[in-house]
Amino acid sequence: IGELHYFVFRKEKLPEYDYHPTYGLFIRLHRIGKNGKIIKVYKIRTMHPYSEYLQHYVFEQNSLADGGKFANDFRITTLGRFMRKFWIDELPMLWNVIKFDLKLFGVRPLSRQYFDMYDTSLQELRIKYRPGLIPPYYVDMPKSLEEIQASEKKYLDQYDKRPFITDFRYFWKAFNNIVFRKARSR
Numbered sequence: 001i002g003e004l005h006y007f008v009f010r011k012e013k014l015p016e017y018d019y020h021p022t023y024g025l026f027i028r029l030h031r032i033g034k035n036g037k038i039i040k041v042y043k044i045r046t047m048h049p050y051s052e053y054l055q056h057y058v059f060e061q062n063s064l065a066d067g068g069k070f071a072n073d074f075r076i077t078t079l080g081r082f083m084r085k086f087w088i089d090e091l092p093m094l095w096n097v098i099k100f101d102l103k104l105f106g107v108r109p110l111s112r113q114y115f116d117m118y119d120t121s122l123q124e125l126r127i128k129y130r131p132g133l134i135p136p137y138y139v140d141m142p143k144s145l146e147e148i149q150a151s152e153k154k155y156l157d158q159y160d161k162r163p164f165i166t167d168f169r170y171f172w173k174a175f176n177n178i179v180f181r182k183a184r185s186r
Contacts (some may be wrong), residue, residue: 023049026092031109034130039101041109042092042154048081055113066143082154093133105167105174106159107152125156136172138183 011154022028025045029052058070065071071082076084084091096102102109109131115123142148158166177183 018053023048028050029111030126031111031131032115033101034127036127039096039131041101042095042135043084044089044092046077046083046089046125047075048077051075052111055111059113059117064145066140068137068145068148077104083142090133097133099131103130103132104165105134105136105171106130107156108132108135117145118149120151125153129156129159134171134174136170138177139170141177141183 017034018030021027027043027045028040029039029043031041043120054075058073058075062071062073080089093102095107097104107126110118112128118126130157136151137148140147140151143152155166155170174183
């Protein structure tokens with residue numbers, strides 16, 4: 001207008017800000033727990049620092065690979081790939097089990113961005129129960145996000161009817177797949 005250029009900006013959402021970021025080897029990740037409460041899950045860092053803040057960007061660029069993880073995830077370090085393969089990065093999550101934020105077997109606690117990709121009905125079902133350290137993923141070995149959701153729904157439906165027996169059966173099936181069939185995380 002009148003040989004001048006104007007720009008109009010619109011804020012779409014409030015920026016996320018972590019008042020207590022973790023920079024070291026051990027990190028606290030914000031995950032959705034029982035009743036939708038945000039819990040802090042402890043892990044060993046397998047990605048470059050600040051990578052947890054790029055999750056939405058990585059999803060938009062690469063989508064999901066088989067197994068529900070992000071495809072071509074450049075954030076993972078070489079040592080991180082090794083630690084993920086043998087679940088070394090998950091060891092600090094045992095503290096979450098001791099604190100009763102997590103149970104040994106159950107659906108994994110998800111980040112807000114990943115949780116928002118789930119169907120609304122499954123989101124509501126997931127937050128009724130305490131998340132777990134070992135997911136039903138290792139029993140069914142689903143490939144796509146839809147299969148992962150179906151696997152979790154099947155587990156939660158069975159858990160609703162008979163909690164102890166369901167966790168017992170799923171734990172030993174997952175143990176068999178992990179130890180004898182070499183099911184690994186990426």
